Amino acid sequence: MVTTAPHLKARPLRPLRLLLASSVASAALVGGVPQQARAADDGKNVLTVAVSQSVDSLSPFLAQRLVSTSIHRLTYEYLTNYDVKDARTVPGLATGWKSSPDKLTWTYTIRGDSLWSDGERATAEDAAWTFNTMMADENAATANGSFTANFRKVTAPDPATLVIELKKPQATMTALDVPIVPKHVWEKVDDFSKFNNDKQFPVVGNGPFILTDYKVDQYVRLKPNKKFWRGAPKFDELVLKYYKDGDAAVAALRKGEVSFVSNLTPAQATSLGSAENIKVNDAPGRRFFALATNPGARSKDGRKFGSGHPALLDPAVRQALFLAVDRKAIVDKVFQGHAVEGEGYIPPRFGSYFWKPQSGQRLAHDPARAARVLDGAGYRKNSAGKRVGRDGRPLDFRILCHATDPNDRAVGKYLQEWWGELGIGLKVDCLDNVSDPWLKGDYDLAFDGYSVNPDPDYVLSIHTCAALPATPKDSGATDNFICDRRYDDLYAQQAVEYDATRRAELVKRMQSRLYDTGYMNVMAYPNAVEAYRTDQIKSIRTMPEAGGNIWGQDGYWSWWSAEPVAAGDESGGGSSTGVIIGVGAAVALAVVLGVVLGLRRRSTADDRE
Numbered sequence: 001m002v003t004t005a006p007h008l009k010a011r012p013l014r015p016l017r018l019l020l021a022s023s024v025a026s027a028a029l030v031g032g033v034p035q036q037a038r039a040a041d042d043g044k045n046v047l048t049v050a051v052s053q054s055v056d057s058l059s060p061f062l063a064q065r066l067v068s069t070s071i072h073r074l075t076y077e078y079l080t081n082y083d084v085k086d087a088r089t090v091p092g093l094a095t096g097w098k099s100s101p102d103k104l105t106w107t108y109t110i111r112g113d114s115l116w117s118d119g120e121r122a123t124a125e126d127a128a129w130t131f132n133t134m135m136a137d138e139n140a141a142t143a144n145g146s147f148t149a150n151f152r153k154v155t156a157p158d159p160a161t162l163v164i165e166l167k168k169p170q171a172t173m174t175a176l177d178v179p180i181v182p183k184h185v186w187e188k189v190d191d192f193s194k195f196n197n198d199k200q201f202p203v204v205g206n207g208p209f210i211l212t213d214y215k216v217d218q219y220v221r222l223k224p225n226k227k228f229w230r231g232a233p234k235f236d237e238l239v240l241k242y243y244k245d246g247d248a249a250v251a252a253l254r255k256g257e258v259s260f261v262s263n264l265t266p267a268q269a270t271s272l273g274s275a276e277n278i279k280v281n282d283a284p285g286r287r288f289f290a291l292a293t294n295p296g297a298r299s300k301d302g303r304k305f306g307s308g309h310p311a312l313l314d315p316a317v318r319q320a321l322f323l324a325v326d327r328k329a330i331v332d333k334v335f336q337g338h339a340v341e342g343e344g345y346i347p348p349r350f351g352s353y354f355w356k357p358q359s360g361q362r363l364a365h366d367p368a369r370a371a372r373v374l375d376g377a378g379y380r381k382n383s384a385g386k387r388v389g390r391d392g393r394p395l396d397f398r399i400l401c402h403a404t405d406p407n408d409r410a411v412g413k414y415l416q417e418w419w420g421e422l423g424i425g426l427k428v429d430c431l432d433n434v435s436d437p438w439l440k441g442d443y444d445l446a447f448d449g450y451s452v453n454p455d456p457d458y459v460l461s462i463h464t465c466a467a468l469p470a471t472p473k474d475s476g477a478t479d480n481f482i483c484d485r486r487y488d489d490l491y492a493q494q495a496v497e498y499d500a501t502r503r504a505e506l507v508k509r510m511q512s513r514l515y516d517t518g519y520m521n522v523m524a525y526p527n528a529v530e531a532y533r534t535d536q537i538k539s540i541r542t543m544p545e546a547g548g549n550i551w552g553q554d555g556y557w558s559w560w561s562a563e564p565v566a567a568g569d570e571s572g573g574g575s576s577t578g579v580i581i582g583v584g585a586a587v588a589l590a591v592v593l594g595v596v597l598g599l600r601r602r603s604t605a606d607d608r609e
Contacts, residue, residue: 045564047235047537048258049551050249051242052404054217058197060179061133061140066451066552067240071220073556074238075205076179079108079127079162082554085545087454089174093122093206094162103169103498108162113229114206116182122206124156129183131164138470139193144178145477146461150495169496171503175455182206208233208560217242234563244404253278259537262530262551265406266336269529277535282338283542283549284349285528289342289407291325291399291521292448293318297441297481298468305472306441309397311389316377318518321445322363323370324418327523334410338529342522344511346456349525352500353456355508357515370422387423396425400438400446403430408447411523439475448480448520451552457495460510463520464488480519487513528552538563 053067060072077093094108114122131154134141141148153165164173185204189195197203202223203211208230209222220240224232241258243249250268252258254275264272264280272278294308311317327341340348343362344355357363374380379387379395387395399415401408412428419426429443437443450459461467465483469476487510494506514520528549532540541561542548550558 043567044236045234045536046237046239047260047559047562047564048239048241049559050252050258050261051240052244052246052249052263054242055198055214055220058203058211058214059192059195060143060181060197061192062142062196064143070552071211071222071240072179073207073553074209074222074559075203075207075211076181077114077122077206078179079176080174082454082543084541084543084553084555084557087544087554093127093180097174099173104166106164106166106173108164110160110162111229112160115227115229116185116204116206117202117210117225117227118182118185118204119227120182120184121159122180122182123159124162125159126183127162127180128154128156129187130178130180133186133192134178137192139191142193142475142477144458146458146467147172147176147178149466169498171495171497172455172457175453175457177453177455177458180206208556209238217244230560233560235559238559246404246406253531253533256533256536258533260530260532260550262528264529264531266338266529269338269531272531277533278531279534280531281528281542281550283528283547284340284347285526285549286347286349286453286552286554287449287451287526288345288347288522289339289524289526290448291322291523292446292480293321293519294441294443294445295480295482295517295519297472298483299471299474299476300465300468301471303472306443308441309395309444311379311393311395312397312444314377315518316373317379317395319363320370320373320377320379320422321419321424322518322521323366323373324422325415325521325523326365326418328365329414330411330523334407334414335524335526338527339524340527342524344508345459345514345520345522346452346507346511347525350452350454350456352504353507355511357512361512361515363521367418367421374422381423385423386425394425395423396427397444398427398429400434400443401428401430402434402447403432405447407526411447441481446480450479453554456507460491460494460507463514464491482514482517482519484513484517487517535565538565 051067053065055068055071056065057063057068058071060076063069063072079092079094080089081092082088083090091111093110093114095111096109097106099106110124110127116122131148131151134145134148135151135154150167150170151164152167155163157163182204198214201212201214205211205225208225208228210225211220212223213221219242222238224235226232243252246263246265246268249258249261250264250272253261269280269282273280293312294306296304296308296313297306298304331337331339331341343357346353346355348354374387378390382388389395399412401412409428409430416426416428431437434446438446452459462477462479463482465488467476467478468481468483469478490506490510490513494503494510497503497506528551530550532550540550540563541557542550543553543555543557
């Protein structure tokens, strides 16, 4: 789900839901896992994946960051999955589903060959318990409560039958991105707000992998689930190894200490493009990179909190800031072409939902117009060249920046330059933990981002009034404290619309409304730029299969499908379905993109799914 998470997102990303903390800072690797990705001494094939984002929680009820939700996709089954080729709905824990004529009752057939890793059968009762717990306990609904908010009743008449009764029709019933947990394990939990599922191993699950060990900001270890109904993964172990510094992770890839690295900078991707036994994958991404403004943090009970600059409540100020942003320069100079210029909220990879502002609506780069807008709204320059409001307060803003994300830092410098020319000051606060000030509303602007799922309901839900925290002390599911009744009305309409064309049109209208409020401005859609060792990984599936990403998929296809290079194979690696080699394949990427077109606390601080 999902993060934005800043590139939580993720999910709040979120969700998280902000950008996956890519990496550039200190030079040290933190961790205590084996140094060789492929341990020749004991003959084990170990697939080691470098990650830079901290796990927020290993509880499926709380987790929103992309790294955490990715772990849950590997360790728990969902009712349905997304096809690796085209993201259409395919069976997961459920082998089939049907609705009543009025769409208010959904019946799922639960497969009989899914076993929990402790040997017990996974049944409809586990799914019913998972959903009922989310419906009854607000803490259990922290991460994915939007999926069950419309549920009236959930029952399991028998082990193979799950029945969900709705208050009104719900368009996401074949895309419920909720990990199903084993009732016999989780019913012992007393407080879902505090239980992080990280003290007793192995963790009982029914996905392709079993979580066997975890050390905070060091590593996550998983082993193949030999009982997985689709077949066990081919590697003997999967290790997610934490690196705070991206250059250190790349160096480890070169030395063969890790098998895979994601979130490469353009310079890193270029340097790896000619490296021996390394393949670079540069594919259209499922994320957006955005500027978020503080709309005045508030809770559902009406209380306001935080220290957001009051001038940002003025639409004219937000409009002027965005008019001064040169998106093309960000794509060309920061991402160096490994991104697409931002427009709507949903990335172009999801063609049916992708939206562009109309010519008269679009806030194109126009610094002169930005200055006129500020002048007209009464924010004129004083003798020192600083913009001040009618109250005499200067327009000096703070922006939350992920300390480990080079894109945040680079764009922050450009914003200081562009906004400085308008007479607006900007302090770039690069922090290891942006979640705390974000949740408290102690920010003016922030770098935001989310990984979007094939069904966009989740990333749309995090901007509804219902996602606000109950009180200032609670966290809620909101990404950025946005609460707009017109947007909410459109969200409610799309949620019950089963006609795909009409629903897509409603989703586009939601994006238009979000764009016009000016609280969120998408600057770019970054490519998924990643690399792996072909002398360790013989083949691996991307998603979509034709030119898609490996890390952060809508499913478990990459790591489940990964095939190790056989002992004695000196070929230097085999093929990888759909993977584009190197970073100079811009033309091929454009073609692929054309074909492809046919996310508890908001993880605002990090990528959410």
